[in-house]
Amino acid sequence: MNAARTAGRSRLATYFHVHLVSDSTGETLNAMAKAVVARFDGVIPIEHIYALVRSDRQMERVLAEIASAPGVVLHTLVDRELRDQLEEGCRVLDMPQIAALDPLVGALSRYLGAALSTRVGAQHALDTDYFNRISALDFAMAHDDGQGTTEQLEGADVVLCGVSRTSKTPTCIYLAHRGIRAANVPLVPNQEDGERLVGLKNPLVVGLTVSPDRLVQIRRNRIDGLNASHTSAYTDQEAVRDETVKARRAFERRGWPVIDVTRRSVEETAAAIINVLNERRTQRAGANW
Structure with missing residues (x-):
């Protein structure tokens, strides 16, 4: 009986809030989040997308919404002050935050020996x-x-x-x-x-x-x-x-x-x-x- 109940519970979907914070369009972050979540069976994210976040006031509103729906925070923020504001806000809320591109950017920077660009939305330039x-x-x-x-x-x-x-x-x-x-x-x-x-x-x-x-x-x-x-x-x-x-x-x-x-x-x-x-x-x- 207990085993049957456990099996039944295992088939239920797990929902969780994921907050995607970007200072650009958010397309890169959204695609990364979907690719990662797809690796887990029975997991359904409730997405909260915050695009074009480029001011302290906007970040304050983002943190308020994050506080109202606790979950995981993913970001691709370039601006150091905005990153610090988000990271400190998540620390106070005791909520995990992940800079999604940091491992890739860091590894490539070390390999190339090149400085990082701080230009927001560089991948969307009209080139x-x-x-x-x-x-x-x-x-x-x-x-x-x-x-x-x-x-x-x-x-x-x-x-x-x-x-x-x-x-x-x-x-x-x-x-x-x-x-x-x-x-x-x-x-x-x-x-x-x-x-x-x-x-x-x-x-x-x-x-x-x-x-x-x-x-x-x-x-x-x-x-x-x-x-x-x-x-x-x-x-x-x-x-x-x-x-x-x-x-x-x-x-x-x-x-x-x-x-x-x-x-x-x-x-x-x-x-x-x-x-x-x-x-x-x-x-x-x-x-x-």
Whole structure:
């Protein structure tokens, strides 16, 4: 009986407050917190995000909110006085506080023998990389779902090709945020077979595949969301199987790298594409020596 109760309790989620304090946008801190919490099963954070904290008065309000919801405090503060204020406030509240980037920054500083920058939000500066990402995002939107001529697609770093619902668009958007100019062309039975991509010289063409069973499920969910009928070949098991088999054969015949997205998140698919893209760039650079 006691064992059963213990087992039942072990399945309950553990909630805790996590306070994320940043003098910039808070994106870095939020991503780090999510990555760390994901390592724990059954743990659900209640996030309190304080972005653009750059004055004593703002820090006072932050500490007041932290006091009202005790938990863990993570920060990426650069300003020494604000850090001291937060650390002292957490000490008084007897609450753990962690400078999330300190171990990495310290190790890199020792390795490089370089002084640290005290400029707030340095990673978000309006530099060349920033404008490249904006340009890549514009390119992805303008060349989504087969838009653009073959000549225009030559301006891409990578072109994704696959049947409908293989996460082509979200993957292109994710790649754009990494500064990669990505376009996508859907394979549509009796309409688009991807042949126009064969002659592309600059971009890497990548084929995306997915298991037929998973694809049917995704498409049915899509149809349900639109309150439409399931009677078309779009969701027919055999038709979908035939569609995916033909797509994979076309990719292999053309020598394109193929990525199966069945059990991959958009981030994982994008990471795999970036790896292939980097390998290709390395090979091209070696050939030019």
